[in-house]
Amino acid sequence: MKKYVLVGAGSRALHMFAKPMSEEWKDVIQFCGVYDTNRIRADLLSAECGYVTVFDNFDRMLVSVKPDVVVVASADFTHHTYIIAALRAGCDVITEKPMTIDAEKCREILEEERRSGRKVTVTFNLRFAPYFAKIKELVASGVIGDVYHAALEWHLDRSHGADxxxxxxxxxxxSGGLLVHKSTHHFDVMNWWLNSKPAEVHAFGSRRVYGPxxxxxxQRCLSCSYTSTCEFYMDLSDHPFMEKYYYQAESEDGYIRDRCVFHDEIDIYDTMSVQVRYDSGALLTYSLVAYSPYEGWRATLNGSDGRMELIQGKESRIRIIKLDGTLEEVEVPSDEGNHGGGDERLLRTLFExxxxxxxxxxxDSYAGALSLLIGHAANRSIKEGVPVQIDDLLPVVAS
Known part of the structure; x- marks a missing residue:
């Protein structure tokens, strides 16, 4: 039975990893320890998971437990630190997406993985959702031939997006902004569906709603003078998990969970448009907005033998239009699990x-690299106003 430890004690760490490891998978793996820079939060997680041992130092946890696998679910900008330390300690790593937030840290991870001989797995749960998996199966079968162009529009509403x-x-x-933190999911799915490496990225981005x-x-919703007039007001008392794990833990590190969405430190984009050219010659048009009236996405894939339209909502369908106009609709049963059933299937694969x-x-780490590098390249393109070549960011790695 392999020994696992966890770094991070936030919502994703608790619900995706800690509780399943201590409950559903306790007969398959041994959950031996947790570390978070916020001790209060780590103690709260431990109490919900059978009082797994809490460590006050990550390196001491590695030495004490000698784990087989380290699960990394901390803040994005710390991922590379824990991944590299775990690899050097002889551990395999399971990391939340994104694997890291920029090209430099990405190269460091890949080099340490190569040197150590250990393995880094990135948890892209959308690959495991039945709807996304069915699209992969259909594209791979050649139902629309070679894919020449893809379009993906993703919109976050004013609750999820604002958060x-x-x-x-x-x-x-x-975080690397939403083009790394959030879009890494979307770029990975496209890389996976197209089965091709991104080659060139050109992007535009701006802040139109959030920021100053x-x-x-x-400074924060809790003490704001405009609670009755601000459409983005959030009352922490309406969110028991946030109030318990963050508000009650503020004294430990000063992290404020209800910071104003118009604060001065915001420097990421809320409006983004990205163009990607793949090695196969396929082109991707991608957009993300974080202030839509409603939440959702839509996509199309255009190939040599037809077109695929992706419609997911109350009724999840895949529409295939052949060159002669013949129409076929493929229904995919809805799954009530988290992320369309992806989380549960991903955990089964990880632990079994x-x-x-x-x-x-x-x-693997290479897939994790390619997805985050599109986001990193997009950020650089926005800043410098030029296209960015992926090989310039990761010139020494082969798939």
Missing amino acids: YFRRWHSEMAK TRAKRG GSINDPLSQQA
Whole structure:
């Protein structure tokens, strides 16, 4: 039975990893320890997971437990630190997406993985959701031939989208912006569907809604003078997990969970448009906005033998239009699990160690690198106003 430890004690760490490791998978793996820079939060997680041992130092946890696997679910800008330390200690690593936030840290991870001989797995749960997996299966079967062009539009509503601007995610140095933190999911799915490496990226981005765009603002919702007039007001008492794990833990590190979405430190984009050219010649048109009236996405794939339209909502369908106009609709049963059933299937693969993976759903460090590098390249393109070559960011790595 392999020994696992966890770094990070936030919502994703608790619900995606800690509770499943201590409950559903306790007969398969041994959950031996947790570390978080915020001790209060780590103690709260421990109490919900059978009082797993809490460590006050990550390196001491590695020495004491000698784990087989380290699960990294901390803030994005710390991922590379823990991944590299775990690899050097002889451990395999399972990391939340994004693997890291920029090209330099990405290269460091890949080099240490190569040197250590250990393995880094990135948890791209959308690959495991039945709807996304069915698209992969259909594209791989050649139902629309060679894919020439793809378009993906993703929109976050003013609850989910705004929440990124309350947290550490709103600072580029901590998250790489939404083009890394959020879009890494979307870029990975496209890389996976197209089965091709991104080659060139050109992007545009701006802040139109969030950040210091209005005078009537405060430091945080809790103490704001404009609670009755601000459409983005959030009452922490309405969110028991946030109040318990963050508000009650503020004294430990000063991290404020309900920071104003108009604060001065926001430097990420809320409006983004990205063009990607792949080695196969396929082109991707991608957009992301974080202030939509409603949440959702839509996509199309255009190939040599037809077109695929992706429609997911209450009824999840895949529409295939052949060159002669013949129309076929493929229904995919809805899954009530987290992230369309992706989380549960991903955990089963991680902990059962299945080697049967015909769709290549399990993502390695190279897949993690390519997805985050599109986001990093997009950020650089926006800043410098020029296209960016992926090979210039990662010239020494081969798939």
